[in-house]
Amino acid sequence: MDRSSMDRKRKMKKREERGDEAAADDAPPSSSTFDRHVFPILLAAAQTTRQSSNSCSAARLLRRVLSRSPRVLSPLPDSLTALLPLLLSSSCSSVAAVSCEVLGAAALRSMEAAEALASDRGIASGLATALGSRSQRVTEAACNSILDLSASSVGREHLAASPVLPRILCLFSQAETIFGLVHSRSAKCTEIPTEGNKILCLIIDTMVLLVNSCKIDNLQNLQQELVKNVMPLLYKIWKKTQLLKSSTDCDKWMNQLQSKEYDISEAIFRLSIDLASPACLExxxxxxxxxxxxxxxxxxxxxxxxxxxxxxxxxxxxxxxxxxxxxxxxxxxxxxxxxxxxxxxxxxxxxSCPAIASDELDINSFLNEVHDSLGDxxxxxxxxxxxxxxxxxxxxxxxxxxxxxxxxxxxxxxxxxxxxxxxxxxxxxxxxxxxxxxxxxxxxxxxxxxxxxxxxxxxxxxxxxxxxxxxxxxxxxxxxxxxxxxxxxxxxxxxxxxxxxxxxxxxxxxxxxxxxxxxxxxxxxxxxxxxxxxxxxxxxxxxxxxxxxxxxxxxxxxxxxxxxxxxxxxEPPFEWEGFAHIALHCWTEKQKLENSQFIEPRGEAEASFFAIVLHVAIRSLSDNDPVFRKACMVAAKLYSPSPCTAIHSEALRSSQRSTFDEILQKIDQKCSMKEALKSITVAVKGRNDEPFQWMSWLRHLPQQGDADHRFDFCNIFRALEELVEAFNSNPEQALADSTGFKSRFCRSIVYEDACKSFEMLLGMYRTTRNQYMKGMLALHGAHVSRAVENSSWRKSSCSG
The missing domain is CATH 2.60.120.650 (Cupin)
Known part of the structure; x- marks a missing residue:
């Protein structure tokens, strides 16, 4: 047989083999077909610890699943989903990279599929492992997969709460190109290789997206040492970005980076709010x-x-x-x-330091309002x-x-x-x-x-x-x-x-x-x-x-x-008027709790209405009484290390208690429930809730009982309408009952209970103010002084 005949036979055999493979690929995929033909090889590849024929076969099979059988991805077979954590963690870079691509492609097929895959703890752990790969191809594929899974807010939140976030922070702190960028004194980007630029931008985008999607409580679980290592680098990237935006040589670099300046500044703010404060003065x-x-x-x-x-x-x-x-x-x-x-x-x-609302106790709400202006x-x-x-x-x-x-x-x-x-x-x-x-x-x-x-x-x-x-x-x-x-x-x-x-x-x-x-x-x-x-x-x-x-x-x-x-x-809650409102709320809720077995829902609602009327009466009295406007200092940090200082501290505490007794006496004698009811009635008739908007800060105080009977202090008008309707049915009796309610409050309120509620509210205010302070300090470079040049920590291992 001549050589040409032999070559033709080999080519025909290859075409037949390719035809069989194509036919198999083009056949309508099913879960059983996938499990029978593909699953065994993938399982073998997932269990291998080195580059082998099984690993290569797995990579080819996954590539075909991705490119030639798109219907398999919608949804992924359960068996493949179960294997993905192992495949993503494979030591074979081809298997890990293609697994990331399959995962990303499946996420793009369906929002529901993306959310389900992002919520899978095993897949999240596999992605975290892939981010730790030494292969740039795997790192790039893992970042792209994370971005694909983050198409919805649900997916972002799940990944931000998983081991993916600490791993991407660790990866960011280890990237050599980042150190080249932050230490460069030039605004030009030609010093950074194109591929290095690409992976650097991808890491930054992934990290910033997850940080800004993470709930504050989950951010607080991050290791402080890791965050401290990331902060100087991220701050310098932010400053470098501000410098680069004015350079015509950096258009390509800036186009690769999807994160806006305010996205990076928000990430800096968020990461900083739970860092331990520097050595502070007592x-x-x-x-x-x-x-x-x-x-x-x-x-x-x-x-x-x-x-x-x-x-x-x-x-x-x-x-x-x-x-x-x-x-x-x-x-x-x-x-x-x-x-x-x-x-x-x-x-x-x-x-710029944007103003935070006086009664804002949720730093997330503040960030939602100003996220696109942070760092201006x-x-x-x-x-x-x-x-x-x-x-x-x-x-x-x-x-x-x-x-x-x-x-x-x-x-x-x-x-x-x-x-x-x-x-x-x-x-x-x-x-x-x-x-x-x-x-x-x-x-x-x-x-x-x-x-x-x-x-x-x-x-x-x-x-x-x-x-x-x-x-x-x-x-x-x-x-x-x-x-x-x-x-x-x-x-x-x-x-x-x-x-x-x-x-x-x-x-x-x-x-x-x-x-x-x-x-x-x-x-x-x-x-x-x-x-x-x-x-x-x-x-x-x-x-x-x-x-x-x-x-x-x-x-x-x-x-x-x-x-x-x-x-x-x-602030209004911390004047003596505010303390009186807190004391009234605390006492009313305590009455509900103690009498919950004996009070009908209607009686519970009436007690809440009486409390609202008394709140309005106290407000009216404070407009003309100087004592109510003074600062309440029951939560002042007074130190008593010796009997001598204890005497002086007790003098101040006694003064605060005397002021409260004076206020209770004024409430009992001068607060007019009749005038308060009249002002509420006039406001309801005129559809004007402006005189009662000051109540909004009361929403931060806990309420007992059925949710249907809790007042929404930010939208108090509906409760005022119900109050007027209930009181109009028998005005004289309502006035007598509300006056009796006022007298019982003034006689039986426990000062120490009010102090506890006051201190609890103060703690909530202090927490939010401290979070804001730390975030703004970070945007002013407070953490940059921790020398970036000392990079020995970069060589240590980072656990996810």
Missing amino acids: PDVVRRSIFGQTVSGFENFVLAYWEKSPNLYRRKQNTQNDNPVFTALRSAFNLRAAPDAIIDSLIKGLV SVKYRQDIRVMRTPEPSDQTSRVCVMEEHFFNDGTVFMDEDAFTEKCKHAFKNGYSIALRGMEFRSEKLATIASALADLFGQPSVGANIYFSPARSQGLARHYDDHCVLVWQLLGCKKWMFWPNPKPLLPRLYEPFDPLDGTFDENSARGEVLLEGDMMYLPRGYVHEARTDVGESQVDAYADFSLHLTLAIEV
């Missing part, structure tokens, strides 16, 4: 640094000055270095530099103000002089360098620079503000910085709706302030009254604050401040001033 250290070393200093301040009158604390120059809080503040800024350098240290690297450039008025108050003319009263602003309201400063130069120019022309939210931008200020909030038993304390040139006034004469501690850090400043002429303290979120002639100009008091001095100003005290410069000074930069204000803002 409330007792802050207490002694601010209010003196004596054991009674803070208690005396609260009893004598708090929300009553200003007080000045002079610091001796030779003792300032021994004050840990003052030392921490001075080290947070470059205070010995020239003004331009100080402005650089204040402004460079700032991002600073915005005028929201984050920074640059202003000056001119000298009045001879014919103009200083009280009428308004401040001038260098920028327009709402201006967003995209070019940081140009913005910084404009601020320096404004400073030289007499404008002061004011930065709000410094507790979100500096870890040292964050620890001080947090400790002070604990000390006063409040949700948070704000920190603002004011940098003023010589012979100038920044803010015009005004008053604040919060108490402030003014700490002079550099230079000196002269303060003028007037007593509050009104008996009622101003409240947060209420409109400011215009300044007029109701206060006596001659009653002004003046104080010059030197470096280290601190002054307390209660809310409602009208004041103004100027840099105090002698006439002999001619240097334009002489005697400039930098001071910090620590704003103790009393």
Whole structure:
């Protein structure tokens, strides 16, 4: 037989073999056919530990399943689904990669299939193993499969709660191309290979998607050490992305990266909110640094000055270095530099801090509202103000002089360098620079503000910085709706302030009254604050401040001033009015629980209606009674390490208890249930629920009983309608019963029970505020200082 005949026979035999295979592939697939022909080989391949003929056969079979029998994927046979965890974990890169492709293709066939596959713990574990492969092909296939499975929110949440998330974080921290990018000082992308670019972008996209899909509770389960390792890298990627977007050389790189800048910033925010805080100052250290070393200093301040009158604390120059809080503040800024350098240290690297709702206790809700603006450039008025108050003319009263602003309201400063130069120019022309939210931008200020909030038993304390040139006034004469501690850090400043002429303290979120002639100009008091001095100003005290410069000074930069204000803002639930509402709610719910076996549902509903009427009556009384507006400090962190300090702490606690007794007496004697019912009736008739929107924060308090009888305090109008209808059936009896309800509350409420509910609510507020603080600190680079260069941890193994 000649060679040509032999070649023809071999080719015919191959065509026959290919035809048999094609016929088998083209036949309508069924689960039994799959189990009989494919399953045995896949099972053998899944159990092999090295590259073998079985593994190669499995890879070919899977490839055919993917490319030539699409109907097998809709849905996947149960036997294949059961094998996928082993196939995804195969040491054969071809098997693992093709298994990932099969999984991704099946997910794209059906949303229901994607959700079912994503919820399979075995498949999630297999994907986590595939992400740990040394093969770039497997890593790429695994990432693509995860993205395919994440087409729905359900799929994303399942994968984010699985071992896939810690594994992708570990993979991100180990990727060599990431280190090449974050350490590159160039905006050009040519230093990074194309393939490295592709896999880097894929890893980032997968990780960011899962982090932003993960519930906060699940994020809290991640190992802190892993998150700490990821944070500096992710932050630098985010900053590099901001740099690259202005480079025309990086279009291809940016097109490969699907994550937007705000997606990366949200991932940074989310990962940071459960990281352990840096070594923070204890409330007792802050207490002694601010209010003196004596054991009674803070208690005396609260009893004598708090929300009553200003007080000045002079610091001796030779003792300032021994004050840990003052030392921490001075080290947070470059205070010995020239003004331009100080402005650089204040402004460079700032991002906008969007406001969080006063009664927001779910950080997820906040993120849903602002996710596409996290990490934005600073915005005028929201984050920074640059202003000056001119000298009045001879014919103009200083009280009428308004401040001038260098920028327009709402201006967003995209070019940081140009913005910084404009601020320096404004400073030289007499404008002061004011930065709000410094507790979100500096870890040292964050620890001080947090400790002070604990000390006063409040949700948070704000920190603002004011940098003023010589012979100038920044803010015009005004008053604040919060108490402030003014700490002079550099230079000196002269303060003028007037007593509050009104008996009622101003409240947060209420409109400011215009300044007029109701206060006596001659009653002004003046104080010059030197470096280290601190002054307390209660809310409602009208004041103004100027840099105090002698006439002999001619240097334009002489005697400039930098001071910090620590704003103790009393949120509505933490005034004494709020404590009264909490006490009423706590007592009502306790009555329901204790009498649940004896009260009919109708009686339970009536008790809830009586409570609503009394809430409205208490609110009405507080509008005109100064005591209700004062801060409640039953949760203040008072330390009692010795019998001596215990005596002083007990004096403050006794004062708080006495205030509560006074409030109960006022409620019993002055709260008019009749007027409260009348105001509710008028509002219902007029379809106006605005007077009752303040109740929304009560939704955070637990409610007992049937869900149908629980009030929705965010949508109270329906309950008010039912209340009016029920009370109108017998008005006189309803009024008598509600008045009796009020008297029973005032007689039988247990102070300690109310304190527990108050502290519980405060803890919820503090948790959310701390999460927000940590997230914003991370966006200001708080975790970048943990040296990325020390990469020894990258060589250690990462467990999923």
